[in-house]
Amino acid sequence: MIRPWDMIERKMAYTCRIFEVHNNHVRSPRTGNVHQVQSIRTPDWIMVLPITADQNVVMVRQYRHGIEDVCLELPGGLVDPADASPLEGARRELIEETGYDVEALEQIGRCYPQPALLANECLFFLGLRAAPVRPQALDAGEDVEIVVVPLTAIPAMIADGRIAHGMVLLAFAYYALGPGKGQAPWG
Numbered sequence: 001m002i003r004p005w006d007m008i009e010r011k012m013a014y015t016c017r018i019f020e021v022h023n024n025h026v027r028s029p030r031t032g033n034v035h036q037v038q039s040i041r042t043p044d045w046i047m048v049l050p051i052t053a054d055q056n057v058v059m060v061r062q063y064r065h066g067i068e069d070v071c072l073e074l075p076g077g078l079v080d081p082a083d084a085s086p087l088e089g090a091r092r093e094l095i096e097e098t099g100y101d102v103e104a105l106e107q108i109g110r111c112y113p114q115p116a117l118l119a120n121e122c123l124f125f126l127g128l129r130a131a132p133v134r135p136q137a138l139d140a141g142e143d144v145e146i147v148v149v150p151l152t153a154i155p156a157m158i159a160d161g162r163i164a165h166g167m168v169l170l171a172f173a174y175y176a177l178g179p180g181k182g183q184a185p186w187g
Contacts, residue, residue, distance in 0.1 A: 102127030
């Protein structure tokens with residue numbers, strides 16, 4: 001049976017605004033050997049799948065430095081320490097990035113985005129009856145274009161690679177599992 005490894009020492013190697021890199025010394029329960037491993041600690045992430053009353057998905061297009069290209073995504077970001085809950089953070093991110101709010105917001109899934117290195121969760125929310133309520137309120141480091149896509153177009157956009165962000169794909173997978181568990185509600 002696989003058992004957790006013992007943490008002998010955790011030492012922060014690097015810190016910045018959104019994450020910390022740790023060098024950890026851990027002991028293998030199988031061999032007893034000590035290994036040096038790295039982990040990245042960051043706040044939990046949130047992502048919102050907002051659907052309008054007329055069955056459109058409110059998406060965003062923005063430049064991503066990791067891939068050095070523009071990506072079509074769902075609104076989201078980090079859970080802020082000032083957020084009372086991840087749900088509140090999801091609503092905040094949605095309004096800031098898109099200017100849209102929703103009448104109903106519920107968590108539809110959660111995952112560990114990359115547990116080999118990352119020590120955070122991503123929580124997915126479904127927002128219903130999304131509608132514009134104010135202009136975007138972007139951070140200085142954000143450049144976000146709002147893109148409204150018919151819900152019925154999403155499967156083809158996934159199939160042809162126009163939607164390729166892993167967490168966005170997972171949000172749509174959770175949506176497809178929906179209340180009917182496996183009955184894709186694409187409009």
